[in-house]
Amino acid sequence: MTFKKILFYTFLVVALAACGGKKKASAKKKKYYHKPTKTTEQVVTAPEVKEQEEILTATSTVVVKTNTVEEYINVYKDIAMVEMQRYKIPASITLAQAILESGSGKGELTLKANNHFGIKCHTGWTGPSVTHDDDEKGECFRKYKYPSESFEDHSKFLTSRGRYGFLFDLKPSDYKGWARGLKKAGYATDPKYPNKLISIIERYELYEYDKLVLKDTYELVVETVVADAGETIHVVEKGDTLYSISRKYGVSVESIQKANNMRGTNINIGQKLKIDK
Known part of the structure; x- marks a missing residue:
């Protein structure tokens, strides 16, 4: 074999080897190659968050919107009890006035001025104010930054004016006496104001907050009315029964039933019963 042939075959072998190496390398590369998959951005929407009720402590500066009387009571009961401890005003009265005057927090004056008591x-008032139509058009009302300020100012308002002084001689559990006394002192012009307060207190059992504050010193005030004709009228309180009433006045259950044309023994809070002795 000539030198030229040897050189030719050598070149051919090298070329084939190089070609095979490329194919193997290509195959090897293809073996580990992954075609990228098409991705889409996942959009996550937050679930609808419902407005949650915030519980307001006596020193809180949070403004809370309430939808029901029960929610309003739950939010402001702690403030009312603290004010009772500080100023001796029944928590039941404070809450009832606030519910009535503020429309359970939804009244126009309350929403624009945080004024929960219509003060x-x-x-002498040098703080912020707003105008609001009440007994007259465009009257000046106090404005507060936070509801808690309104509650405290209500307490200061009652304790700093002499015309309300007699109320503090009442037992702190006597919410009926307070309700009537507020009207007598001129807090409101509505002749039904005391009955409205009493109705709210008894409907929502606000006197329970008075009990929490007074604890062992709480004393139930049983109201007895003596009519002009000399007959005794008992106003039914929570927990009363015909038997307990009969024991109180030393009469029989039957005599109470007869005096009031009653067939059964059912009685209601606030009901007036004649007591014939």
């Missing part, structure tokens, strides 16, 4: 500016 007008009066002489």
Whole structure:
């Protein structure tokens, strides 16, 4: 074999080897190659968050919107009890007034001024104010930054004016006496104001907050009315039964039933019963 042939075959072998190496390398590369998959951005929407009720402590500065009377009571009961401890005003009265005056927190004056008790500016008020139509058009009412300020100012308002002084001689559990006394002192012009307060207190059992504050010193005030004709009238309180009433006045259950044309023994809170002795 000539030198040229040897050189030719050598070149051919090298070329084939190189070609095979490329194919193997290509095959090897193809073996580990993964075609990228098409991805889409996943959009996650947050679940609808419902407005949650925030519980307001006596020193809180949070403004809370309430939808029901029960929610309003739950939010402001702690403030009312603290105010009772500080100023001796029954928590039941404070809550009932706030519910009535503020429309359970939904009244126009409350929403725009955080005024939960309808307190007008009066002489000497130097704080913020708003105008609001009440007994007259465009009257001046006090404005507060936070509801808690309104509750505290309500307590100061009652304790700093002499015309309300007699109320503090009442037993702190006597919410009926307080309700009537507020009307007598001129807090409101509505002749039904005391009955409205009493109705709210008894409907929502706000006197229970008075009990929490007074604890062992709580004393139930049983109201007895003596009519002009000399007959005794008992106003039914929570927990009363015909038997307990009969024992109180030393009469029989039957005599109470007869005096009030009753067939059964059912009685209701606030009901007036004649007591014939």
